[in-house]
Amino acid sequence: MFEGFRDEWIDVGEVGLRVRHGGDGPPVLLIHGHPRTGATWHRVAPLLVAAGFTVVCPDMRGYGRSGKAPIEDDHLQQSKRTVARDLHTLMTKLGHDQYAAVGHDRGCYVALRLALDHAGSVRKLVVMDGVPISEALSRCDARFARDWYHWFFFAQRDKPERAILADPDAWYAGDPTRMGEENYAEFWEATNDPDTVKAMLEDYRAGLGVDNDHELADRAAGHTVACPTLFLWSTRDDMEVLYGDPLAIWRRWAPGLRGVPIESGHHMAEENPEALAAAVTGFLRQPDRPSSDSGQFGGEPR
Template identity: 45%
Template sequence: MKVTGHPEIMPGFAWYDVDADGVRIRTCVGGSGRPLLLLHGHPQMHLTWHKVAPALARDFTVVATDLRGYGDSAKPAGGVDHIGYSKRMMAADQVAVMRALGFERFDLVGHDRGGRAAHRLALDHPDAVARLVLIDIAPTATMYDATDKAFASRYFWWFFLIQPYDLPERLIAADPDYFLDRHIAGQIKVEDAVDPRVMAEYRRCYADPATRHAICEDYRAAFGIDLSHDAADGDCRIDAPVLALWGARGTVGALFDVVATWREKARDVRGFALDCGHSPQEECPDALIAALRGFLGRGSGEA
């Protein structure tokens, strides 16, 4: 179903609510050529790609979605063990969206939480992923296993948001804008990188208690059932070629050998840092576009 979007922010795109096997996923589509799916992180939504998506749409059919629980997508119940927000379920949503749009195989870019869903998607649906780009993450299990004072202090929300319902939800509800603003300010290293119009959308979405609860469920799943799924697939490797990118001014590259961590999870990995913090799509979009084009090529060929 076509819906009203933000053409003033992402010109040339159209917005839809796509039924992904019973879960409504807000989806933004533009351009032509080989399909390219963009998955955002926390606390963003699909508009985080607004500086790169129009340029990529000259070469690709670009699809940018809101993950379940985020933005204007549906917010289903978490269920037992928070399975409703497992990366397996999030990945299945995205495969269903792409199939509904007529794409069985596609290139995939995931930032932050979207990168964790993309990791699971590449394992569970290997035939669907032609090439995979992971932005500013090391594997979830690797990061938890290496937890020390430096990581725990820099990534405090990984340990705050997993607390039992409704402790984090209630505390964030006292001042959602403050929590959101401080979170983004702590990760962005390029001044004025976040467009005020997009920031307003982040705030609008974060103002919804259902969104904040879903975000906590996402992190609770990552600390529990996602780790179980990862352990069960410990010997599996991503088949698709992987490009790992990270911010040279951020935490992940400072604490982890990013390429080495992904070489433990995938057969073909390359990567490098970009001059930014956590969100290159907002902080250094031109450099990110160049990196993506260098790895993905042009979008007119077969996936």
Template identity: 40%
Template sequence: MATGSTGAATTDFLPGFDRHRIETAPGVTIHARAGGSGPPVLLLHGHPQTLSTWHAVAPRLAQSRRVVAMDLRGYGDSDKPPGGERHAHYAKRAMAADAAAVMRALGHDRFAVVGHDRGGRVAHRLALDHPDAVARIVVLDIAPTATMYARTDKDFATRYFWWFFFIQPEPLPERLIGADPEYFLRHHVTTQSKTPGSPSEALFAEYLRCYADPACRHAICEDYRAAAGIDLEHDAVDADARIAVPLLALWGAEGVVGRTYDVLETWREKARDVSGRALPCGHTLQEEAPDAVFAELSAFLG
């Protein structure tokens, strides 16, 4: 049975944005916020964030665009279904189908998509599975999933240990994280951010509200289990596919991804028209360097 998060948000990080709950699959309802008018753009968060991560970017984009931010299934206030056989309910294919369904329900058949972290992986699959729906794609602080697994070394495995911790069989990671969710979450976000004071305590409290839900923690592990299994199978089938629409890659100059990979080259292996650059921050660009992210998005989205 699908479940939502425990408790209500204490802070509204997107005031003025409409609230929507949209059924995208049997037993799965996605929480979304929408604001502004103009060409549509979809914002997809990563782990351990929620749609509130866009609080410093979305309102500014909404001055000239119709902005939709959604909680990925398993995160925030979206439903958290069981993982299913081979964790397929958390395959990026399933999450991309959610995104396409949300945008269709809101009247948008073709749109730009911006994805950070896990959301960037969903955006990548969205562009492959729903090419007619995606007009442009932006990925924040990631290299392609298959590339990162294929080129894993000791340094990457040490810095991104949760990629290999979360995928352990249930219930090992769920129980260990559940022993002290606040400590684990704070350690995670503070080590990835290279900007003092980011995230704010209010934003951290919002993430903790969701992370405190055992269903959320389980869903997060299912997300990563899918990434290490069924997602790689889907990626292997599409190994020669190339995203046809323009792709912008941005990454944190002080983060692991930018220091480990030639980010633009990894995306040129997956897309035909790639541009981008590093920004002076850590992993969570939209929180640490929102002005720079907004400027880049405004120029790229046109």
């Protein structure tokens, strides 16, 4: 994986981050979701490098081989604001004062937080397979509680760790054939490590508390994403089932929005990297000014 990339441990303050980076051109930060590591991008990153971008693939704090911070009572150590600050510091240390932020799953919440808290540095935003946490919680009904029960189970104290660590392979059930052997090996290492499992659960505990509070404060203050934004969703996931038109939700947060569906299950970076890379590349090559639902690139816009 990641042939030609540098693989480093970089101190960003409270923790150190494991990061792979390579390429030459405009910088793109790729932010993974749960329970993946930066290795989930191993099929996408080389395609973006070949398209002329510098690509940065960290393990977020708490995930993979990156550092785990001491747990705070309010779980602020794993809040999206704190993780975003880590990643902004990382990009600055790598010499990238401005960059595109691309986030999938839990990583899309971090990418959104980067665009809100570090607006002067994030020139373009890509969010995938998620809506803002506060929007999901405000729409929580019986179907959401049934299909996304893990949000609420993971937020409980101690019990999810005991359940997961009793049989991590059964709980997470990764597929080395679909994921790629090396990516799966990193995933397996992470999901079988008690410290990493606890830190990943802290992501969800922060989500139902401080992260939701931060988003509600943004909405009350009228804060929105200033840069052009692309929303990508997997056609075989449940975005439209849960939310109807997720683009309508995202437009409240990102006026300069457009969207492209990707023919894939949830883990699109592993299942359809070519289509994902094409959509991201086309979007990043567009002029930086916000343009809602105009033009076309890498897929059928909506």
